[in-house]
Amino acid sequence: MELPKIYNTYFLAIISTVGGMLFGFDISSMSAIIGTKQYITYFNDPHGVTQGAIGSALAAGSIVGALFAGPLSDKIGRRDAIFSACLWWLIGTAIQVACNGYGMLIAGRILNGVCVGITSSQVPVYLAEIAKKEKRGSIIVIQQLAIEWGILIMFFVGYGCSFIAGDASFRTAWGIQFVPAVCLMLGIPFLPRSPRWLAKVGRADKAIDVLARIQAGGRADDPLVVAEWDEITTILAAERDAPYSGWRRFVKNGMWRRTFAGMSVQAWQQLSGANVMTYYVVYVFQMAHLSGNINLISSGVQYALFIVFTSIVFFFIDKTGRRPLLIYGAIGMGICQFVVGGVLGSYGSYVPGGVGGNENVIIQVTGQPSHVVIAFSYLLIIVYALTLAPVAWVYAAEVWSLETRATGMALASVANWVFNFALGLFVPPAFHNISWKTFIIFGVLCFGAAVQAFLFYPETAQKSLEEIELLFSKGGPKPWNTRPGDSLLDAKIAQVEELQQKGNPLPEKFGGITHSEGLKG
Numbered sequence: 001m002e003l004p005k006i007y008n009t010y011f012l013a014i015i016s017t018v019g020g021m022l023f024g025f026d027i028s029s030m031s032a033i034i035g036t037k038q039y040i041t042y043f044n045d046p047h048g049v050t051q052g053a054i055g056s057a058l059a060a061g062s063i064v065g066a067l068f069a070g071p072l073s074d075k076i077g078r079r080d081a082i083f084s085a086c087l088w089w090l091i092g093t094a095i096q097v098a099c100n101g102y103g104m105l106i107a108g109r110i111l112n113g114v115c116v117g118i119t120s121s122q123v124p125v126y127l128a129e130i131a132k133k134e135k136r137g138s139i140i141v142i143q144q145l146a147i148e149w150g151i152l153i154m155f156f157v158g159y160g161c162s163f164i165a166g167d168a169s170f171r172t173a174w175g176i177q178f179v180p181a182v183c184l185m186l187g188i189p190f191l192p193r194s195p196r197w198l199a200k201v202g203r204a205d206k207a208i209d210v211l212a213r214i215q216a217g218g219r220a221d222d223p224l225v226v227a228e229w230d231e232i233t234t235i236l237a238a239e240r241d242a243p244y245s246g247w248r249r250f251v252k253n254g255m256w257r258r259t260f261a262g263m264s265v266q267a268w269q270q271l272s273g274a275n276v277m278t279y280y281v282v283y284v285f286q287m288a289h290l291s292g293n294i295n296l297i298s299s300g301v302q303y304a305l306f307i308v309f310t311s312i313v314f315f316f317i318d319k320t321g322r323r324p325l326l327i328y329g330a331i332g333m334g335i336c337q338f339v340v341g342g343v344l345g346s347y348g349s350y351v352p353g354g355v356g357g358n359e360n361v362i363i364q365v366t367g368q369p370s371h372v373v374i375a376f377s378y379l380l381i382i383v384y385a386l387t388l389a390p391v392a393w394v395y396a397a398e399v400w401s402l403e404t405r406a407t408g409m410a411l412a413s414v415a416n417w418v419f420n421f422a423l424g425l426f427v428p429p430a431f432h433n434i435s436w437k438t439f440i441i442f443g444v445l446c447f448g449a450a451v452q453a454f455l456f457y458p459e460t461a462q463k464s465l466e467e468i469e470l471l472f473s474k475g476g477p478k479p480w481n482t483r484p485g486d487s488l489l490d491a492k493i494a495q496v497e498e499l500q501q502k503g504n505p506l507p508e509k510f511g512g513i514t515h516s517e518g519l520k521g
Contacts, residue, residue, distance in 0.1 A: 065113060276427050
């Protein structure tokens with residue numbers, strides 16, 4: 001017996017993006033804990049490479065998860081791949097709760113990472129494939145919002161648990177990670193499969209049925225459904241006639257442009273350094289002379305700002321487009337990084353043995369300079385929340401063809417997680433060895449991201465997934481000449497409407513959907 005399905009796209013997005021919330025939970029399960037006495041005492045004050053290994057273990061597992069997420073998603077579907085990921089999460093969380101040293105803690109975080117690698121790559125694919133072109137950006141932004149809500153909720157759970165004595169403090173916090181995974185597993189059976197995946201595996205009738213229910217309230221002969229189905233079948237047929245298979249699909253016939261765009265935009269999200277503020281915000285604020293509960297609460301304020309400003313971008317991402325947000329966002333973040341690094345370098349004092357005994361934090365500023373560091377740390381997160389944080393996930397999910405989307409988005413996620421892993425290992429030793437210069441490095445990288453976005457990323461907003469192929473084709477428009485809208489799908493919809501108004505049967509090229517066709521069950 002098949003459970004009833006719900007076809008409201010916002011409901012589908014809210015349920016499926018609980019997978020993003022898992023990512024957020026795991027981030028805060030460390031950032032809220034690493035500064036507590038209970039954690040430092042039990043794990044013998046991990047610092048440098050040891051703390052880097054603990055922090056980056058999630059990313060290491062995510063690389064593994066993302067690598068097999070594409071083939072898994074193509075085999076069993078986007079929806080079921082997300083469900084299977086939850087099993088890894090349950091096992092990993094159990095190991096973390098039961099850990100007796102940082103070996104088990106790293107192992108548990110790696111298994112949690114496998115889950116995050118699958119969900120972070122396939123949830124955006126699922127959302128991109130069910131959303132209307134005018135709302136696709138805002139729908140995928142819900143994924144980023146879910147990550148941020150997970151970060152905020154788990155951060156204050158960790159803060160509350162910090163008042164529990166002994167190792168029960170962090171074990172309780174980590175055990176609460178079971179809750180979102182169970183909620184996601186209960187909600188997934190009520191989600192329909194992706195209509196584009198159904199088309200890919202030859203289930204045309206069911207694909208039309210789901211497409212019509214999502215896009216037009218169940219009307220299979222709606223002009224939007226007819227035109228979009230025509231685009232799906234036309235592009236799918238062309239892809240299957242292509243002479244390339246396997247890895248060559250990602251580099252031949254101009255596909256390298258999409259592979260380069262999808263993977264690099266995800267890499268820049270990490271290389272911008274903003275996630276340093278997310279993972280190691282406690283350390284950064286210790287440099288600014290904050291400690292104890294004030295530090296934790298100030299860090300929580302940062303996460304709240306993250307949610308507020310990503311919620312704002314939800315309303316305009318499909319109007320402004322992707323390019324301006326990527327370009328100007330990277331420039332703004334670079335300026336913030338330079339200010340933080342410059343102030344720490346100019347006014348910071350070296351602290352032998354580390355601030356409060358924390359060997360990851362060897363420099364500190366006080367007075368007005370500390371206020372500047374805190375202010376620009378907050379500003380960096382605000383700019384990131386408005387730009388690279390959500391837009392990188394949106395853009396990376398849009399650039400692929402139907403045949404390559406699941407594996408392509410997995411490759412993009414691998415790029416994200418490789419640099420996430422590298423930075424997780426790099427940042428604690430970097431804070432210890434080069435301190436303020438770490439922020440200068442990230443500032444330079446941010447400006448590099450802006451240059452690449454201007455030169456190589458065409459605008460994808462308000463265009464169907466199928467027509468985005470033209471933007472990356474040989475002889476396509478220069479990226480800086482593209483803009484939101486100008487969709488070819490709109491012209492095709494008008495053509496269908498004209499034929500239907502005249503009472504003429506639709507040509508076979510429109511996927512075989514006739515004016516009078518209804519839906520079966």
